[in-house]
Amino acid sequence: MSLPAAVSLEQLRKQAKDLRKARSLKLSEAQLEIARRYGFPSWPRLRSYVDRVATAGPSLQHAFSDDPAYYAERAEGLLASASDGTPDAVAAFTRWSAPLTPAGARQVVARNHGFTSWASLRRHVADLRAEPFARAFRALRARDLDGLRALLDRFPELATASGTNGNDLLGLASATCDERLVSVLLEAGADVARANAHGWTALHQAGYSNLPHMARLLLAHGAPVDVSGRGNGGTPLAAALFWGNTEVAAVLAEHGVVPRNLRTAAGLNDVALVEELWSSPSAGAHRGFYRPHSGFPAWRPSSSLTEIRDEAMSWAARADAVDAIAALYRLGASLEANVYQGTPLTWAAARGRSRAVRLLLSLGAAPSATGTFGGPTHGVGTTALHHAAESGHLEVIEALLDAGADPTISDELYGGTPANWAAHGGHEDARALLLRRGGTERD
Structure with missing residues (x-):
């Protein structure tokens, strides 16, 4: 049977009446059997679903996580995107005449799911076992290819249905990093x-x-490369280069x-393009994008040519783009500027870019400079050595120590030394290296 979204309540009632007559059942028995055919445990649950779909229309967003905290986080993220001026997020608040406040964001999320209040949404997500979209999400999470195919065969509308904050199953599948799930959804007609x-x-x-192989798969099916997410210029390539993901960046x-x-x-x-x-004038074009998610603090890129050039040095460093680093330095970009959440050396160290680290140090980057990195609960008063240690980048740790980096500095948020950060990250080899080279630990 098709997804109940394509069936009216009147049609369901007729199906139950026809079944009652054909098999001499009580109406309640016929209704229960119809509900179970659609995968719902009761007639009231099926009726509630169809009523919600009919009221909300095709824009309905389907809940799929049974954790109420998930929706609170999605509301926070939606508010952050709307505050950044992301068009679809702004439109969601406008649609429901909701203010750009935490309470307004919760109102938007509840209304998008077909509920008039946040409390109603919370009650709904307490039990999503019967919801087709939620069942498909569970199949994604379990990497259950056969289960996903069966659900898509039974409810073909799932391939194009929307979940919370507009996340469809294809987007959720891509977040699992499993190309097989993505392929199943593309075959089913996902957009x-x-x-x-x-x-x-x-x-x-x-x-x-x-994920270069997944990128090739999506590109082969016509995925656009020029769409912006989370700000003007936030293309898939920008999302890749924010992290210095050079393999997929080359494909894009x-x-x-x-x-x-x-x-x-x-x-x-x-280098030629640099x-x-x-x-x-195009040097700073389309820089509205500056963070891939709201875990990073808010910022506004300026039109300052100095800022634009110094930011480029940071992007080169995180990608281990040593030729670009050398060219930018020759042209006058700073080695020490913290344009947004990290100097070039900090970014290179955090990403394990040993060639970039060595080059930056040889050009004069300060090995023990402190600064900020990441979100507000992460790196405050940290050094490049803290972030190399956090991820266990031994070659980078060696390069920094050889250049005179101080392994005893404590960060300003947690009071931890690089050795503490290595231990917290589960990198005993990095911790031991730091302690051998003069590092200390704080209790």
Whole structure:
């Protein structure tokens, strides 16, 4: 049977009456059997679902997590995107005449799911076992290919249905990093160009997670490379280069360098383009995107040419783009600027980019400089050594120590030394190296 979204309550009542007559059942028995055919445990649960779908229309978003905290986090993220000016997120608040406040965001999320209040949504998500979209989500989470195919065969509308904040099953599948699930959904007719409320597509997720094979699969099905998520210029390529994900960035760049600005050129290690854009008005074009999710603090990129150039140095460093680093330094970019959440050396160290770390140090980057990195509950008063230790990048740790980095500095948020950070990250080899080289630990 097709997804109940395609069936009216009147049709369901007729099916129950016909079944009652055909098999001499009580009406309640016939209704229960109809409900179970659709995968619902009772007639009232099926009726409630169909009523909600009919009231909300095709824009209905289906809940799929049974954790109420999930929806609170989605409300916070939606508010952050709307505050950043992301069009679809702004439109969601406008649609429901909701203020750009935490309470307004919860109102929007509840209304998008077909409920008039946050309390009603919380009651609903307490038991999602029967909901077709939630069942498909559980199949994704379990990597259950056969179960997913069976649900899509039974409820074909699932391939194009929307979940919380506009996340469809294809986008949720891409977040699992499992190409097999993505393939099943593409075969079922999922829209490869579909974006969620943040403007984020499955191809963005492939860039964010450094999945070159998934990117090729999505591109082969027509995934667009020029759509922006989380701000102007937040293309899949920008999402990849924010993290210095060079493997998937190379795949995406084959389909166009979008956006074509200085930080993208630097991340791609394209020296010719860096030199071309250095003094060009296009150097800072399409820089509205600055964070892949709201875990990073709010910021507004400026039109300052100095900021644009220094940011490019950071993007080159995180991508191990040593040719671009050298070119940017020669042209005048700073080694120490913290344009947004991390100096070039900190980014290179955090990403384990040993070549970039050595080059930056040789050019004069301060090995023990402190600063901020990541979100507000992460790196405050940290050094590059803290972040190399956190991820267990032994070669980078050695390079920093050889350049004179101080392994005894405590960060300002947790009071931890690099050795503490290595231990917290579960990297005993990095902790031991730091202690051998003069590091200390705080209680």
